[in-house]
Amino acid sequence: MRVIIVKRGFEIVSKYVGEExxxxxxxxxxxxxYDFCAARDFTLPSIWKMNFAKVIWxxxxxxxxxxxxxxxxxxxxxxxxxxTGVKAYMQPNEFLLLANRSSNPLKRNLILPNGVGIVDADYYNNESNEGEIFFQLLNFGVKDLVIKKGERIGQGIFMPFLLAEAESKPLAEREGGFGSSGK
Incomplete structure (x- = not known):
């Protein structure tokens, strides 16, 4: 009997089970x-409707x-x-790089304001949000944009990373979900 060890992949977050x-x-x-899709319909307001447009005017x-x-x-x-309703598991020496779809800025006026996202291995199954992956998006179009459930919104690439020599090892464990490793 041959045992296959799964090293990386995706699962549905428990609150979305049964929601396709x-x-x-x-x-x-x-x-x-890997193309990520929206877990539900989502309206992205145009930045031009926000108060900052008043400041510019x-x-x-x-x-x-x-x-x-x-x-x-x-x-x-x-x-x-x-x-996205999705979480990712991977090896401790890997991360999931989140990137915009190349067509989003040109065809849909959508950008990832930070350029890329990083999902660390210890984000998986965290207490705060079970490791659900979200895409940070800004709509720089002049009208609100409705993203439909199942539409592709971004992509993820599994990547290995290297450690520096003589690194003082971090002792902290992840406490929380989105954006919590910087605390």
Whole structure:
């Protein structure tokens, strides 16, 4: 009997079981990235409808702005987290690189504001959100964009990483989910 050890892959997050969430898959034989789909319908508002557009208009027309105007605008101008309903498991010396689809900026006015996302191996099954993967997206189009459940929103590539010599080993364990490793 031959034992096969699964080293990396995808699972559906428990709150989405039975909701026909699509597991990531490669579109072609030589594709590096696994296409991720939205877990549910999601409306991405246009950045031009937000308060920061008021700041730009007022600056252009040389109107006075208050500190509160800038603070409100900055608070609103942030990416939205589009859920995938998927989590990824991998080896401790690997990570999942999240990247935008090459067609998103050109055809749909969507960008990943941080350029890429990094999903660490210890994000899988964390207490906070079970390791659900989200794509941070901004819609720079002039109209809101509705992403339909099952539409491809980004891609993920499993990658190994190297450690520096004489590294002082981190002692902390992950406490939480999205964005928690920087605490």
């Amino acid at each position: 969430v699509i597991l990531p898959r490669r579109a072609t034989r030589n594709a590096a990235g 007022n600056r252009f027309h040389q109107k006075d702005l208050t500190s509160e105007d800038y603070i409100k605008a900055q608070r609103e101008l942030k990416p939205f987290l589009v859920p």
